[in-house]
Amino acid sequence: MSFQILDIVLYSKKGESRVVQLQPGALNIITGASKTGKTALIEIIDYCLGSSECYIPEGIIRRSTSWVGLRLLVDKGEVFVARRVPKPGVKTSFEIYYDVQTKIDIPSLNQLKTTTNLQTLELLLSKHVGIGENIHEPPEGQTRKSLQANIRHALFFNFQQQSEIISNKHLFHKQSEEWIPQAIRDVLPFFLGAVDEDYIRKMDKLRQLKGNLRLLERKQMEFEAVRGSVLTKAHLLLSESQNLGLFPVSDLPQTWDECVTALREIRQESVNPDKEVLIEDDEFERLQQERAHLIEDYKLLKTELEAAKSLDTDRSSYAIESKEQVARLSTIGLFQGNDENLVVCPVCQSELKNDALPNVSQLRSALSK
Known part of the structure; x- marks a missing residue:
């Protein structure tokens, strides 16, 4: 044409x-x-x-x-x-x-x-x-x-x-x-006649098959992703079974079929709950008592720590207040810290006869403690 x-x-x-x-x-x-x-x-x-x-x-x-x-x-x-x-x-x-x-x-x-x-x-x-x-x-x-x-x-x-x-x-x-x-x-192959209608039909069929293949591959990837998630859950169940003594402590199965087989075997085993409780009763009571002791020790240590923090806070407050008072007395000349043997009242300048009164050096030593 x-x-x-x-x-x-x-x-x-x-x-x-x-x-x-x-x-x-x-x-x-x-x-x-x-x-x-x-x-x-x-x-x-x-x-x-x-x-x-x-x-x-x-x-x-x-x-x-x-x-x-x-x-x-x-x-x-x-x-x-x-x-x-x-x-x-x-x-x-x-x-x-x-x-x-x-x-x-x-x-x-x-x-x-x-x-x-x-x-x-x-x-x-x-x-x-x-x-x-x-x-x-x-x-x-x-x-x-x-x-x-x-x-x-x-x-x-x-x-x-x-x-x-x-x-x-x-x-x-x-x-x-x-x-x-x-x-x-x-x-060029089409216009030269090298590509006929039969070839075109086969190529169209091939494209459809490739499209179906890509669809199946995508579904397979989705299935593998879901299967991997389910395999993780199976491993969690088997680990819990090991903790309860229902499954031997060994390497967990790595394939889906092996996990399913192991879970089915666990399900078929008969378990007597009362027997399990009697066997583990002494150990449970010991752990409970140990837990109670640890709680008491914790409360005691917490109380001591709070008391130590309170004492440290009071000491810091007293030291600050003492320094402020010393500074105030020094500014008006009522407190001279240079003479360690001072026995004169700083207010009225009268001689103090009571030798038992602490001197400045002793006061400083007491304040610094």
Whole structure:
């Protein structure tokens, strides 16, 4: 399946149209003076066939046209596709006119309106040229997305600009642009017929199986996570059983099945609670008495510690108060600390006859204790 271009139509902003007719099934050569728009014809065709941007060069065509269109000959009739030329400074337009009939007359400018979108246009044109469902999956380990061949990829093998014809480095259309060489390598087997419908069905089946595998692997990981949590709980139960003498003191089982077997054996063992209590009664009573003694010792030590803290606080308070009183008496001359043998009353200056009174040295010694 394929289609051929019957007409290239340019609509002026005044509503006039210019039609370039082509002969289907024959070689068509378009000639004309330089800078009259011959090179722009490829960009007009590319734009009408679903280009995401308008690359019609700036010039008389870009300035004077409002819409551009193609009339195509397809297997079951004719198709007319037209797109609005974007305004200056705008890269593209999403106003797209599409019509398919057995025989189509070129519509006038006032008949053009939006009837489809860019994605649908690509699908419709791909269907007209016989591009069915296909997919290219990148090799394992590569992060680029899968690629489906469509009408846009087919143009790599149909167009050639003047600079591409004379190039000794590039063979295909737009091969010099970024990412295009990889896209050409991905879709070339499909357009050469190396990828048939049976291969596509098998690849689709393989993708489904890989998806199911990833789902099962994810479920397995979740199961292993839950199983690990349950295994930890089983180890806790077995450790408690060891403390109670229900399970021998040894290394705990490391596998889930072994843990389940051990817990089942413990459950099947008969245990006499009264016997266990009688056996452990003496030891329990001893531990209770030891606990009571330890509590009494703790209370006694706590009381002594509080008393020591209280005494230390009183001592500090007395020392501070004594220093303050000494300082006050010294400022008014009532307390002279230089004469250690002073026996005179500091208030009335009378001689103290009682030799038993402590002297200053003795007072200082008492205060410092």
